[in-house]
Amino acid sequence: MATSYADSAQAREWDRRFDEWGRSKASKVEDFHDYEAAAQELTQRQALMAAQELVDRKARAKRVAAAVVAYGEFWGLK
Template sequence: MATSYADSAQAREWDRRYDDWGRPRAPKAEDFHDYEAAALKRTQLQAEREAQEKLELQARAKRVAAAVVAYGEFWGLK
């Protein structure tokens, strides 16, 4: 805890000195997190994953049906 307090106090002091020199501190884009964009990306990835799983499930059902037909033909169950 002492380290984090000292670091934040030191950062505030440097910010105050920087402002005193008349140099504006412009915020950088990487200083901020865009929560809306992250949420949108998460929902898009989830939708893509669900679509992929649906396609895989359909393909798996076709493979199982083909295997059952082949099994029946092999044993002469038709």
């Protein structure tokens, strides 16, 4: 807690001195997080994961069905 207070106090002091020197504090684009792009990327990733999950479930169902058939043939249930 003391560190975060010291850091913020030091940052405020530096900002005050920087302003006194007459230098502008231009913010850089990379200093800000683009929430809309992150949300869109998350949505796309979730859609891809859902599509892959569907493919995996179909493949799993085929493997289970094949195993049940093989089990039935082995024990002569067919």
